[in-house]
Amino acid sequence: MDAKLLYRFREVYGPGIIEGVIWEVPYPVLPSEHRVKYRLVFVVHGNRLVGYDNERGKGDHKHIMGQQFPYIFRDVATLVQDFILDVKGVQ
Template structure:
């Protein structure tokens, strides 16, 4: 049965970068997973962070039980995941917004 094979697949890293950006560091890690991380409905697990002076300034993730969300400073907001490309674009727009 084909669906049994999928359940045994491992997460596959799709994108990873860690580099200086502005006054801090940007780290982006995106994995394709065999089954969605509940309550997310897409096949991706991700963590995107912008850290300045050791403080998490912008963050996007989809931790189990919370689903897709973003952190802007101390505020946590829901995030509407569309695609990995849109995720990175939205994250970088928020990073740019806090840099100004």
């Protein structure tokens, strides 16, 4: 199985842009244990205020106002919901 694009979006959101790509992948991106690869970001005036991703070696995590925190991935719907809640929290 090749990677399958699940969602791709880019839109104006408040004073900035939200953008994201979510893939279903054949194998987990270690150390994550699920088969979803994602990158979600909220940028205002060129500054990332919120970002969620699961890069190889780091696993699931999020960036809020320059700080990095662990993130517990449950499913795609919860991922997007949590991301939007954090975006609303920094506005």
